[in-house]
Amino acid sequence: xxxxxxxxxxxxxxxxxxxxxxxxxxxxxxxxxxxxxxxxxxxxxxxxxxxxxxxxxxxxxxxxxxxxxxxxxxxxxxxxxxxxxxxxxxxxxxxxxxxxxxxxxxxxxxxxxxxxxxxxxxxxxxxxxxxxxxxxxxxx
Ligand code: HEM
Numbered sequence: 001x002x003x004x005x006x007x008x009x010x011x012x013x014x015x016x017x018x019x020x021x022x023x024x025x026x027x028x029x030x031x032x033x034x035x036x037x038x039x040x041x042x043x044x045x046x047x048x049x050x051x052x053x054x055x056x057x058x059x060x061x062x063x064x065x066x067x068x069x070x071x072x073x074x075x076x077x078x079x080x081x082x083x084x085x086x087x088x089x090x091x092x093x094x095x096x097x098x099x100x101x102x103x104x105x106x107x108x109x110x111x112x113x114x115x116x117x118x119x120x121x122x123x124x125x126x127x128x129x130x131x132x133x134x135x136x137x138x139x140x
Pocket of ligand 1: 006009010013017062063064065066067069070071073075081085088091127128131132135136137
């Protein structure tokens with residue numbers, strides 16, 4: 001049972017991370033499309049669908065399966081899990097920030113540059129590297 005939970009946790013994590021890395025990339029290209037253009041309207045649909053159909057459900061599944069694993073495995077007192085939880089909370093906050101940008105783009109209210117979104121793209125990458133090392137290596 002535990003191994004099955006872990007397998008589905010990792011599947012959910014992959015889907016969540018794929019979306020968290022792709023969405024800021026879409027924002028970079030969206031910035032370069034003129035407001036009202038067909039391209040801009042297509043980006044709006046892509047961003048909304050990616051957020052609603054992939055990123056949101058994958059984040060919920062990752063949390064539920066991760067908390068279930070932590071409870072079943074008795075990991076809550078482990079320092080690696082505590083630090084991992086802090087970093088996953090940061091990832092979830094970033095998820096909230098990206099959702100706000102999706103809303104801004106949808107209303108043609110984006111005020112950020114492509115460079116801003118390129119830099120934003122690095123944050124989920126760095127968080128993901130640290131989280132996976134904590135989960136697999138369990139250094140403390
Ligand atoms: C949402 C809150 C999360 C909780 C409570 C949580 C908790 C856990 C727990 C308890 C395990 C089992 C560890 C073991 O049996 O060795 C695990 C495995 C794992 N988690 Fe999470 N996790 C969460 C989110 C994430 C995220 C966001 C990522 C990646 C970005 C991630 C990546 C992994 C990986 C790769 C494993 C497999 C580790 C292994 O088997 O060696 N988790 N997680």
